[in-house]
Amino acid sequence: MxxxxxxxxxxxxxxxxxxxxxxxxxxxxxxxxxxxxxxxxxxxxxxxxxxxxxxxxxxxxxxxxxxxxxxxxxxxxNVTIFQNYGLLPWRTVLKNVELGLESQNMDKKKRKEIARKYLQVVKLENFENSFPHQLSGGMQQRVAIARALAVNxxxxxxxxxxxxxxxxxxxxxxxxxxxxxxxxxxxxxxxxxxxxxxxxxxxxxxxxxxxxxxxxxxxxxxxxxxxxxxxxxxxxxxxxxxxxxxxxxxxxxxxxx
Ligand SMILES: Nc1ncnc2c1ncn2[C@@H]1O[C@H](COP(=O)(O)OP(=O)(O)O)[C@@H](O)[C@H]1O
Ligand SMILES: [Mg+2]
The missing domain is CATH 3.40.50.300 (P-loop containing nucleotide triphosphate hydrolases)
Structure with a gap:
């Protein structure tokens, strides 16, 4: 099948x-x-x-x-990405990408490492400490993509x-x-x-x-x-x-x- x-x-x-x-x-x-x-x-x-x-x-x-x-x-x-990005405005880019990993039993260091890897994949490694509102719409959607990919x-x-x-x-x-x-x-x-x-x-x-x-x-x-x-x-x-x-x-x- x-x-x-x-x-x-x-x-x-x-x-x-x-x-x-x-x-x-x-x-x-x-x-x-x-x-x-x-x-x-x-x-x-x-x-x-x-x-x-x-x-x-x-x-x-x-x-x-x-x-x-x-x-x-x-x-x-599975993971779903929507049109409106779904980022949490009070969290930094890095913390947003870590979000999906928080429900998994994983130590903080490993979580950060994975989040950074996927920020690199979407070419936003220099924005990890920015907040969503500081980014363009396209960049915000790339954060959402990184967050989705991070949970593999x-x-x-x-x-x-x-x-x-x-x-x-x-x-x-x-x-x-x-x-x-x-x-x-x-x-x-x-x-x-x-x-x-x-x-x-x-x-x-x-x-x-x-x-x-x-x-x-x-x-x-x-x-x-x-x-x-x-x-x-x-x-x-x-x-x-x-x-x-x-x-x-x-x-x-x-x-x-
Ligand atoms: N929760 C719901 N209650 C009633 N009707 C709905 C609901 N969700 C979608 N519909 C109706 O089902 C049809 C298909 O919707 P949807 O799948 O959202 O279309 P698309 O994503 O292609 O624009 C639409 O006519 C919409 O009004
Ligand atoms: Mg639709």
Whole structure:
């Protein structure tokens, strides 16, 4: 069985006393080490699916397993990075990175050592004594990435992590995350509504559409990292995604280019 196995997964919420289907019939298999982007317009169930896999808010139809185990709640093998960084303003950068390690039985010296190592990975080693408000948005998100990596998770969930950043900072962080992925060999589930971001980052793109939220197609990106955003091949993949998003079909399509 695949590392992450999602079978007929769905989620309904009660909205004003009525059942609302946020996610319907998702079937998806993800292998270890894959970079998966969940892509689609706002409200198509990306966060709902991510929260179901991460165990924050379980699906109420079908099943999701990781390594053969049914997801029943958040696991210490996973970590999630959100758009708003989630840093504690009263803690220094170093202390923020140490945060996840504090619940582990580890002496202070070792904790500091690991936190420093990951600050180096995100190139913020000279800012360990700064406070979050003294850093730019991009730097704050790099602190959040360092904090996530410090606990050595197997899966990194990222829910529109670069959504609040300007385009140039965003491109820079996209390269950083690809670098990290290559060196640290994580499985990454990355939510975005930005088609170019998905084409730039993903091994496979899960294209989703709303009402009800469902997977329209899964597209394997046939390009090597680091990708040239202006190349013909890049634009071709982007066009295929537009096509998928606009396609009127009930079936889920496996797309290869
Ligand atoms: N806790 C909730 N209660 C009721 N409806 C919800 C809840 N969470 C999400 N929804 C609805 O489910 C749909 C999918 O939401 P979400 O997964 O957040 O979409 P996305 O992340 O793709 O923007 C939306 O229509 C949203 O209003
Ligand atoms: Mg969302």
């Amino acid at each position: 695949s590392y992450i196995h999602i079978e007929n997964a769905g989620k309904t919420f009660l909205q004003n006393g009525e059942e609302f289907t946020a996610l319907a019939d998702v079937n998806l298999d993800i292998e270890k080490g894959e970079f998966i982007c969940l892509l689609g317009p706002s409200g198509c169930g990306k966060s709902t699916l991510l929260n179901g896999i991460a165990g924050f808010d379980l699906v109420n139809k079908g099943s999701i397993t990781i390594d053969g185990e049914e997801v029943k709640g958040p696991s210490t093998n 998770p197997e899966i990194l969930f990222m829910d529109e992590p670069f959504g609040a950043l300007d385009a140039i900072t965003r491109m820079k962080l996209q390269d950083d995350i690809l670098d990290i992925c290559k060196n640290e060999k994580k499985t990454i589930i990355f939510v975005t509504h930005d088609i170019e971001e998905a084409v730039y980052l993903a091994d496979r793109i899960v294209v989703m559409t709303p009402n009800p939220g469902k997977v329209k197609g899964v597209l394997t990106v046939p390009l090597h990292h680091f990708r040239d955003r202006t190349s013909g091949d890049f634009l071709l993949v982007r066009d295929k995604i537009f096509e998928l998003l606009n396609m009127k079909t009930e079936e889920t399509i496996e797309y290869q280019i």
